Amino acid sequence: MLRFSANLSMLFLEYDFLDRFEYAAKCGFRAVEFMFPYDYAPEVLQEKLARWELKHTLHNLPAGDWASGERGIACIPGREAEFRNGVAQAIEYANALGNKKINCLIGKVPQDASPEAVHQTVVNNLRYAAGELEKQGLMLLIEPINHFDIPGFFLTGTAQGLALISEVGYGNVRLQYDIYHMQRMEGELTQTLINQLPKIGHIQIADNPGRGEPGTGEINFDYLFNVIKASDYDGWVGCEYKPVSTTENGISWLTHVQ
Secondary structure, three states: OOOEEEEOOOOOOOOOHHHHHHHHHHOOOOEEEOOOOOOOOHHHHHHHHHHOOOEEEEEEOOOOOHHHOOOOOOOOOOOHHHHHHHHHHHHHHHHHHOOOEEEEOOOEOOOOOOHHHHHHHHHHHHHHHHHHHHHOOOEEEEOOOOOOOOOOEOOOOHHHHHHHHHHHOOOOEEEEEEHHHHHHHOOOHHHHHHHHHHHEEEEEEOOOOOOOOOOOOOOOHHHHHHHHHOOOOOOOEEEOOOOOOOOHHHOHHHHHHO
16 A cells, blocks of 8 residues: 655645644645754654654755755755755754655756866765765655756756766665656656666655646556555655645545555
8 A cells, every 4th residue: 555645845735834734634644744844843843743643754954045046055065064064954853753764955056166066066965964864774865856847956867866876875865756857857757666666765746737636637646656556665655746726625536546
């Protein structure tokens, strides 16, 4: 049986963030993920998880100034100290909340840096993060993002991500495979899942176009879910989509799967 995790940064947006845990549980989710936990003390989130009997599956490293358009700082030369501080903070939250996977949004390529400097900055930062997470028994994820939604993003494809994992050289680094992003960039969803599953640490879903819930676009999720069920993947499937109306009105797809 597939296990689905509600991304509280995308779902139940009609409610305040701390209230979304309750609604996720009432809609049948047994786990939640969110992009950034850092606006709340760990004990506040711990209480919400415990009250609603939810597991925490994933959060991101701090990603710079989100409001100004930054989408990660791992590829920005000169901000290594900030990146390392973010690694320590992310580990603190992971240990407090019981999460074993942390995603690194690598960021948008700075225009004033050479490609060589950017690439080496990414590798060095990921090696540092992987080493620190490894000490804690944690997995580091890197996520390819489509360049239509985030122009200039450093990491945009599966092959690029796999090459980067190989170069970083740590055994605890995996892909975060977002089906929506990779449908937009390269397609070949089924074969990628089958061929690369040992290198995939977390799967996220949304339909295309529009990034809505499964069943609102072109992707055959019934087929893909059966592919995942037949595989050795034992992780959670993160629901990181934008509900067409409200989350609760569009949740019927989940009951059909389970």
